[in-house]
Amino acid sequence: MIDSEIASGKYPNSKYLAKKLEMSVATISRDIEFMRDQLLAPIEYDTFKKGYYYTEKLYRLPAGFSSVEDILALSMATSILSLYCETPIYDAANHLLECITAPLANDRNTDWLENRIVVPKIASVKVKPEIWNIIVNGLKKNNVITFEYKGIMDKDYQDRRVHPYQLLFDSGVWYLYGFAEERKAMRIFALSRMRNVALQKEAFPLPKNFSDTDIVGESYFGVYVGDEKYKFAIDCYDDAAIFAAERQWADDQKITEIKGGVTIEFTSTQFDKVLRWVLSNGTNAIPRKPKQLVSEWKRKISEIYKVLSK
DSSP, rough: HHHHHHHSSSSOOOHHHHHEEEEEHHHHHHHHHHHTTTOOEEEEEEETTTTTSSTTTTOOOOOOOOOOOHHHHHHHHHHGGGGGTTTTTTTHHHHHHHHHHHHGGGTTTTTTGGTTOOOOOOOOOOOOOHHHHHHHHHHHHTTTEEEOOOTTSSOOEEEEEEEEEEEETTEEEEEEEEEEEETTTTEOOOOOOOOEEEEEEEEEEEEEOGGGGGGGTTTOOOOOOOOOOEEEEEEHHHHHHHHHTTTTOOOTTTEEEEEEEEEEEESOOOHHHHHHHHHHGGGGGEEEHHHHHHHHHHHHHHHHHHHHOO
16 A cells, blocks of 8 residues: 555655554654665655655556465465575565565464465475576577587587577476477476587577467376377376366367277377376376377387386
């Protein structure tokens, strides 16, 4: 409410605000001091007009919309933010959320939230600040970045020259999605496998329409680059059937009930991701289409059997 009064351009002073908000002048003064020193609100006092004003005309305090629901949502966001704890921006973002919610949360009794609504931690890969900052600058300026990269199947690092389009987060790992000049195609790179990252002076034209969904066939199995679309059909049983039926895996998915379970059908380019999902469900997920998936699934099972038979 103080923010609203100051932003209105009425040059309110502490006495006026105290009377309007039915608080003491001392409380109003402490709140204004907190807004200025902790929340970094650009508040100044005009001695001629005898009231407060914002030096930035369009400024509004982030907590100016702080209803009970808003504060609850922001407190929950702090828990969700823990998923990105290995990212260089985590400390700054977490501090900002705490600054916004701290002066108001106590008045709205959100202490119960801390151990009642929890986002469990996942195994994450730490991102080096210098790599993160260079890539973010590349995204901001549309400048080419170069780096050495060692893919999962590579024996050694290889030089890469990339147009950075997006940063993607999947299962605790940050990826760069962009156009690789060497491959003349879209590629995805794990930030943890990069070294000697450098921002180049050359700028690149950003495509008018681009999205990681362009390369995954409108399906949702995580970060993956694929060129060929497949029509998948997988029979699911027991807990895999429940798990499959309650989620949206693709825009065109179709769920059909079968004896003892369901069949899920959808289109995707994320072949390897789908294969891993099928294998992770053991005998409760049986692939039916395409033939490539069935063959690769059988081959993987045979390899596992050979290892167990030794």
